[in-house]
Amino acid sequence: MIGFFVVVSIIVHAITLLSLVVLSLRVSKTKELELRQEQVARQVEETMSAYLLDLKEENERLLNMLSGNGYNDNASGDTSSSNKGVDLQVNDSNKEVVEAYSPPIPQPAEDVDTYIPSQDSQVLALASEGYSVEEIARTLNKGKVEVELILKFQQRK
Template identity: 35%
Template sequence: MQTVLVLISLMLHAAAFYFILLLFTRYSNVKNLEQEQRKLLEETEQVLTGYILEMKEENERLLKELTEGNNPHSTSGEEKRYAVEKEIPEIESDELPSHLEALADINDTIEISSSIPKKEKLLKDHVLELFNEGLTAEEIAKELGRGKTEIELILKFRQK
């Protein structure tokens, strides 16, 4: 009886060591994955920091050019400084500014028409006439000097 208990104890110890080893390997895998994630996060932070610093330097350079008057789009340095320092006036009422009052009287109209160019109408009509005469799509394409697929598409759209 004692030998049976010793064998059961040994089997349980072996199973316990196996599970401990299995847990250790999984833990080391998770730890390695965590380290890789941390490295990726640090690299991402470095890239974003570099990008932000680059944008900041570019913005500072642009502001410096604007304040110094090196803007190629403007004619004089005085106008450039004025454009940078100028504040946008707030419109307190629904009225248009004095320089836009003439635009209030203009009425815009939009006409929507579905006119198809005559050439297209003629091509479609001509294709249909030839098709009604019994010609195939290839024969129509050769006669009109068009592609076979173009003629087939015209015929398919007309059938629907």
């Protein structure tokens, strides 16, 4: 009878020990998963902050470029901007009007359906052709960080 209880006790102890090992493995896997998620969250945060900095730099360049060209966005009713691409300048010496022509911006025909691939698909197509991130950004007039983001998000899908 004592032998029976000893065997049952050994079996119960073995099951308990096995349960502890399994639980410890699960806890370690959970901790590892949490660490990976924190790392991914940090990478996404760093990528987004880099993207925002790049966007801020591009906006500052645009503002500098617009202010350098004498463009000012005032609501005072200035009629000189309503000349549709023609700037009139008066030459004081001869009192003649000189027109500086800037070509009109072409408007797409309304009745023609044209396929325009999305920016994401253009980035992915250029990347699959072997272009570098800098070349893609230069070709599509985008920031390097924006191109990197598109490629990273596509890799995760």
